[in-house]
Amino acid sequence: MKRNILAACFILMALIAAGCGSSSSSSTSSTPVYTVAYVPGTGMNAPVQGKTTFQLMITKQSDGSAATGLTPTVSLLMHMENGMNHATPIDSVKESMATPGAYDCSVYYLMASGPGMGTWEMKVTVAGETTTFNPDVAMAMGTETVKATLYGPDDIVSGMSGTSYNKYYLFRDGMISAAMPSLKLFISHSESSLMEFKSASAGSVMSSPTGTITQMSVEASSDGGTTWISGTDNANGHWSVPGLTGLVSGQSTTILVKMSVNSQDKTTDGKTPSGTNEYASFSVTPQ
Numbered sequence: 095m096k097r098n099i100l101a102a103c104f105i106l107m108a109l110i111a112a113g114c115g116s117s118s119s120s121s122t123s124s125t126p127v128y129t130v131a132y133v134p135g136t137g138m139n140a141p142v143q144g145k146t147t148f149q150l151m152i153t154k155q156s157d158g159s160a161a162t163g164l165t166p167t168v169s170l171l172m173h174m175e176n177g178m179n180h181a182t183p184i185d186s187v188k189e190s191m192a193t194p195g196a197y198d199c200s201v202y203y204l205m206a207s208g209p210g211m212g213t214w215e216m217k218v219t220v221a222g223e224t225t226t227f228n229p230d231v232a233m234a235m236g237t238e239t240v241k242a243t244l245y246g247p248d249d250i251v252s253g254m255s256g257t258s259y260n261k262y263y264l265f266r267d268g269m270i271s272a273a274m275p276s277l278k279l280f281i282s283h284s285e286s287s288l289m290e291f292k293s294a295s296a297g298s299v300m301s302s303p304t305g306t307i308t309q310m311s312v313e314a315s316s317d318g319g320t321t322w323i324s325g326t327d328n329a330n331g332h333w334s335v336p337g338l339t340g341l342v343s344g345q346s347t348t349i350l351v352k353m354s355v356n357s358q359d360k361t362t363d364g365k366t367p368s369g370t371n372e373y374a375s376f377s378v379t380p381q
Contacts, residue, residue, distance in 0.1 A: 128161055129153045130218050130225040133196075141231045143206045144240030145265055145280065148229075149190070150197040150218060160195025166220045168199055174212035180204065180288035183263065185280060185331070202241070202265045202280060204288075206233040237346060241265045242374035244353050244360035248304050249283075258287045260301070262294060262360055264351060264374055267332060272380040275338040277314050277349055281331050293331025294355070307355055315350045316340050319373070322352070341380045349376045 131151040134141050141148065150168075152161040170182050183202040190196035207214045207230055216227045234240045245261040260283060267278035281294040285301045292300055298307045312325035314335040325335040341347060352373040353360045361371040 126155060126223050128164075128220050128223055129155050130166075130220060130223075132216070132218070132227045132229065134229060141203070141229050142240075143203050143231060143234040145200065145202050145267060146231070147198065147200050149193075150187075150199060152195050152197065152220060160193075161220075162189065162194050164189070164197070164220055166197055166218055168201070169217045169219075170201060170203075171215045171217075172205065172207070172212050173215060175210060181290060183265070183280070183282035183291040183293070183331075185293070202263070202282065203231050204241070204263070205231075207231045237377050238379060239266065239376040242351070242362075242376060244351075244362060244374055245364045246355070246358045246360045247364065248356070248358055249360075250364055251303075259364065260284050260287075262353065262355070263291075264353075266376065266378075270338075270341070270378050270380050272341045272343040275316070275341045275380065276334050276336040277325075277338060277351075277376070277378075279312065279325075279333045279335075279351070281312070281333060281353075295327050295329050295331055295333075298331075304356065309354070309356055311354045313352050314338060315373075316347060318348075319350055343380050346377060346379045349378055350374070351376060 133149040133151055135148055139147060150166060152164060153159060154161050166187055168184055168187055170184060172180050182204045185200035187197055187199050190198050205211060214229050214231055216229055218225045242264045243261040244264065245259060249260045251258050251260060263282050263284065265280045267280040270277055282291045283294050283300050284291055292298055294307065294310065296307055296310050300307065310327065312333045313322040314325060315322050316338040317340055323335055323337055325333045327333060338349065350373040359367045361367050362374060363371050365371060
């Protein structure tokens with residue numbers, strides 16, 4: 095009993111230190127083996143539309159000790175106030191190298207939660223046990239662009255339920271520095287009417303008709319499209335475009351991004367490239 099009380103106190107202290115951020119949690123297992131705590135970031139790392147990182151703290155209920163060597167999975171579903179639901183891209187869940195029982199998670203929220211928008215439901219499954227949380231996600235503030243979309247004819251699917259647009263979502267994947275001007279992106283393809291997302295890199299397998307990505311290119315320009323620099327595929331949807339020019343610390347600039355998948359140019363409206371639909375625009379302020 096004393097150990098269980100100590101374990102509960104430890105988890106409560108972790109949540110308080112992280113600013114809580116979970117409005118509810120529950121486990122589907124009748125005799126759970128593990129206790130899962132959701133520990134969101136705080137301050138600049140608080141949950142927000144776009145890239146968000148957080149931790150899961152997992153302990154054993156038997157003695158409150160850290161549970162290591164596990165492979166937890168995370169799923170996210172937005173319950174919108176208009177009655178519609180959708181998922182969002184999830185990058186990775188990795189065991190922390192620094193803290194026993196901690197698991198580092200990276201997700202990319204399509205939208206914020208709250209009144210007029212909806213509620214995020216996060217399910218964490220560990221060895222068949224599922225715990226549910228409702229993370230609070232803030233709107234992206236300021237002028238920085240956190241995501242953009244590009245798609246083409248192969249991503250427009252017509253069926254009995256209507257036409258769905260399975261777009262490529264391009265997320266900012268970190269800050270950009272004037273001293274080291276490399277734009278980092280995480281690219282994910284929506285499938286099944288936003289109910290599933292798959293990271294986009296060479297070799298990724300998408301739904302029909304795209305299928306396997308055999309060729310993919312990403313290019314960026316920081317001079318209005320005069321010069322285009324080829325990006326590097328870092329696998330699992332992570333891309334970087336190094337060597338951008340003209341970036342000044344603290345000064346907002348626009349970086350254009352264009353993309354091709356299996357020899358098909360993706361555009362902002364899914365149509366043939368013609369002018370400004372050829373690229374997505376990211377407003378960035380280098381450090």
